Amino acid sequence: MRTPVIAGNWKMFKTVEESREYFRTFQPLGQKEGVETVLCVPYPSLPELVEAARETDIGIGAQNMHWEEEGAFTGEVSPTMLKGLHVSHVIVGHSERRTHFAETDESVRLKTRSALDHGLTPIVCVGETLEEREKERTRDVVRNQVVQALKGLSSEEATQTILAYEPVWAIGTGKASTAEDAGEVIGFIRQTVEEQFDSRAAERVRILYGGSVKPANVDSFLDIPDIDGGLVGGASLDPETFGQLVSAASARRERP
Numbered sequence: 001m002r003t004p005v006i007a008g009n010w011k012m013f014k015t016v017e018e019s020r021e022y023f024r025t026f027q028p029l030g031q032k033e034g035v036e037t038v039l040c041v042p043y044p045s046l047p048e049l050v051e052a053a054r055e056t057d058i059g060i061g062a063q064n065m066h067w068e069e070e071g072a073f074t075g076e077v078s079p080t081m082l083k084g085l086h087v088s089h090v091i092v093g094h095s096e097r098r099t100h101f102a103e104t105d106e107s108v109r110l111k112t113r114s115a116l117d118h119g120l121t122p123i124v125c126v127g128e129t130l131e132e133r134e135k136e137r138t139r140d141v142v143r144n145q146v147v148q149a150l151k152g153l154s155s156e157e158a159t160q161t162i163l164a165y166e167p168v169w170a171i172g173t174g175k176a177s178t179a180e181d182a183g184e185v186i187g188f189i190r191q192t193v194e195e196q197f198d199s200r201a202a203e204r205v206r207i208l209y210g211g212s213v214k215p216a217n218v219d220s221f222l223d224i225p226d227i228d229g230g231l232v233g234g235a236s237l238d239p240e241t242f243g244q245l246v247s248a249a250s251a252r253r254e255r256p
């Protein structure tokens with residue numbers, strides 16, 4: 001049985017003061033039985049939120065990191081620095097990083113490897129653009145991104161990652177993929193993990209859907225057995241709305 005994950009990605013929103021305020025409301029809403037809740041927040045808010053979440057089950061994650069422990073990499077943050085703050089998760093290879101900051105499959109692989117080496121759970125994002133979907137290249141693109149990101153890991157390490165399927169055309173657009181479509185691609189990702197590793201890894205790895213997830217559509221995604229939760233952007237910015245998504249994932253266990 002895979003524990004569902006509801007992970008928020010605040011992107012470049014919220015000052016430290018706003019983060020503090022948010023967490024006061026969110027703390028009771030974010031801790032629900034049978035759900036792993038994670039908030040991936042901007043670097044400046046990490047110390048404050050790690051401290052606020054210390055006695056809770058809510059994980060606090062970063063949205064990116066460099067793979068090296070230290071070096072002349074102006075503006076970058078290392079896994080050692082994140083670990084020193086007791087950060088638990090890190091998003092790797094988000095499409096916004098691939099598009100705007102030249103993230104490549106190779107840098108995604110290095111970051112995934114490094115996160116695991118430093119005891120951080122990588123949330124590895126994959127997904128096709130609209131153009132790739134229209135050319136019916138979704139499976140090729142997604143398979144390649146998964147295989148490259150997980151290359152060189154052991155089967156056990158692969159199960160420690162969290163994968164997130166985020167079709168680029170569904171991010172921040174309000175146009176979510178249909179649950180059936182997302183389920184089909186996520187099933188395909190699971191099959192890819194099986195081919196790359198083994199059936200145990202495929203059965204155990206958590207794979208999330210991301211792209212315009214909100215309270216009105218979250219159940220449709222959670223009802224698909226292959227979908228283990230959501231990576232949520234816009235709808236994670238309001239604590240009550242995000243809390244509703246956590247509750248929905250908790251209720252999932254009670255569904256037939």
Ligand SMILES: O=C[C@H](O)COP(=O)(O)O
Pocket residue numbers: 009094166170171172173174210211212213231232233234235
């Ligand atoms: O990381 C989160 C995704 O980019 C989804 O963002 P969104 O929920 O605003 O579409």
